[in-house]
Amino acid sequence: MSESAEPSPSNGPPSARPQDRPGAKGDEARTPPKAVVSRLSLYLRELQRVLRNGDQTISSSQLGKMLGFTDAQVRKDLAYFGQFGHPGVGYRCEELVAAIRRILGTDREWVVAIVGVGNLGRALLGYRGFRPQGFRVAAAFDSDPAKVGMSFGGVAVEPISSLESTVRQHGVTLGLIATAAESAQGIADRLVAAGVVGILNFAPVTLSLPEGVALVGVDLATELEQLSFSVANRQTTARASPPMGDSR
Amino acid sequence: MSESAEPSPSNGPPSARPQDRPGAKGDEARTPPKAVVSRLSLYLRELQRVLRNGDQTISSSQLGKMLGFTDAQVRKDLAYFGQFGHPGVGYRCEELVAAIRRILGTDREWVVAIVGVGNLGRALLGYRGFRPQGFRVAAAFDSDPAKVGMSFGGVAVEPISSLESTVRQHGVTLGLIATAAESAQGIADRLVAAGVVGILNFAPVTLSLPEGVALVGVDLATELEQLSFSVANRQTTARASPPMGDSR
DNA sequence: CCTTGTGAACGACTTCACAGCC
DNA sequence: GGCTGTGAAGTCGTTCACAAGG
Structure with a gap:
């Protein structure tokens, strides 16, 4: 499972936003459940x-x-x-x-960056499933000088210090955080400051992000815990993926 | 996000199972929401x-x-x-x-096996976050002869052919599937036949499992799609992790 | 005074069931 | 006949608000 919290006023007020294709005869549904x-x-x-x-x-x-x-x-x-x-x-x-x-917004290409080139970061860099769904990994960063300069999945690892400039240069909009828990919040802050509007967080911490920045979290241990619970209680089938770290 | 479907009769009948600490004055809640x-x-x-x-x-x-x-x-x-x-x-x-x-069942140790030692499988083998939460990776399998014999995170890779015997021998109860989509269902069937009672599936397919076997799915592309949607609709914060492939 | 536990109110999501269309 | 789209009904989950305990 992963996280699934929402910020304080998560379900809060309906806050009907326009843009939901206003016209049309039937006038479709409003809030995306x-x-x-x-x-x-x-x-x-x-x-x-x-x-x-x-x-x-x-x-x-x-x-x-x-x-x-x-x-x-x-x-x-x-x-x-x-x-x-x-x-x-x-x-x-x-x-x-x-x-x-x-609807999902994957009819266009999203440019993503990966921060943290450990085991998980390398797995993400080598993952073939992103491209066909509209996600292009354009950059990778790591704080370990030994990794800087190496390439994985055709992407060269850069030092964290060039995060801001590279993110802006490539027009990165989504960031994947695969660092240790302690570094995650700081990296998230820097990614957001550099213009990233969505973060997929694999670090086992709850991130705090400003409003307007989307967050999805995946915590591997947390997913296993959901399995453990299901097995211990022998429910037919568990939900596939749970929520994880939320903002705030 | 990952999967979140339930089998046909997902929410179905309450099916109150005992074990929910029956006694006590207040007689606590029943079904685990x-x-x-x-x-x-x-x-x-x-x-x-x-x-x-x-x-x-x-x-x-x-x-x-x-x-x-x-x-x-x-x-x-x-x-x-x-x-x-x-x-x-x-x-x-x-x-x-x-x-x-x-409650989660992680007060005891779960023995897990990983099938598929590609980028993701190696990341899982090297992940330090499982052990402290009660999950011990005891075995890894891959169909590539070149990988058999290698070790990652202290676990030696075995050929797929020894899946059944090793699973039984180590008392593996949970299986992590990190294979290609095409192989996932076959591996799932073999794991279940060998006695595994819960599966964490990273392959981007919907698995069919018999009742009584728990399933949690994590699909990386799917998680990114949730992010994409959130960003495209600028909701404050997305749920951390969505559901994924379900059984059936 | 602060904080939990909980019935009751509320709202969100799901299922039902059927009118309309191919 | 099969199938979609959808109001209405029903179920499930969350929030309120307060009684009771420390």
Whole structure:
């Protein structure tokens, strides 16, 4: 699991923001129900697999069964963002993939930087799954002089001192923190100051970030603890990934 | 984020299982509210930090503020499992740490095996954060003959063919899958057949497991997608870690 | 006075069930 | 026939607010 806290006024006031495609006849849903977005990623992954299999369309019940959700849930989730289905037919996979990518914001490329080139940082640098989903790792930093200059996954490790300049130069918008717990907050502050707007934190600490900067945390020990609990209580299946460190 | 689906009858029937400390005057809560368990891990992590800082007690509002939760939420969460607080004082950290570990099941040692010794598998083998939380990595497997025999983090890599025998021999109960997507389901089946009761899946696929086997999934691309969405919609802070692949 | 534990109120999410369309 | 989109109903989880304890 990872973290899942929200800042103090997490669910707070509805704070309806515009931008939610105002016009249109039906005038779609408003607030993006938190859990829905998680499932969107799963739908996307499944749809891409279905496409590779050669199928052109899929129904809400088929998609739901693949992931353990009900058909109604799938339809409701998608309906929050518009009308993507075709009655009597189902959803056209390519169409839906494009729609979900647009919703998630992965229809464009995000430039990411990784801080901390230990075991985990190197694994992230070598991970092939980011690119096809719209994430390009453009830089890596480490405080160990011995690592500076080395390359992993085609990315050269730079000293932490050049974090600000490199982030600005490459237009990095997302930062992955794979440092020791003690350094994480300081690095987060520097990334934010340099213009990063989202952080994926692997360090086992709760980060404090200013409003407007998104945070997702993944704590490996925490994930195992969720497993441990599930096993100790023998629930059928645990949720896939839990929340982790939150801001504030 | 990671996965978060449940099997078909996810929330299904209450299925009150015994073992929930039946007796006692108040007769505590029954069903473990899903999200609560995630937060328990966060409370634990925070409490351990507070303890290292030298503080002996903490109030629900202090603990809540550290994580972005309300004081009521913290108290309710803990109340699901018993009465751990002391009115007028707060919670004694050591006491609460012990209680949470017991609840999560990490007051004993879990023997884990890692399958797939690529970048990610090696990172997991080298991760120092498992041991202190009650997880001991006892074995690692890879299908690449070139890797067999090598050691990472003090664990020797074995061929996949010895998976069953080694799992049984060491009494492995949890399996970490860090293979390519295509191999994951097959490995999961073999792990389960060999007696593993919980799986932490890092491969970007939805696994199907028999009832009774717990599953937690962490998909790195999926986590980044959650970030992307949050940034694109500029919510204050995203949930730390989303759900991922589910079973079924 | 401070802090917990908890019923009750509230709100969010899920499931149901059906009208409409292919 | 199969399937989507959606109001209505129901369930689950969070916040309130207060009684009781130290």
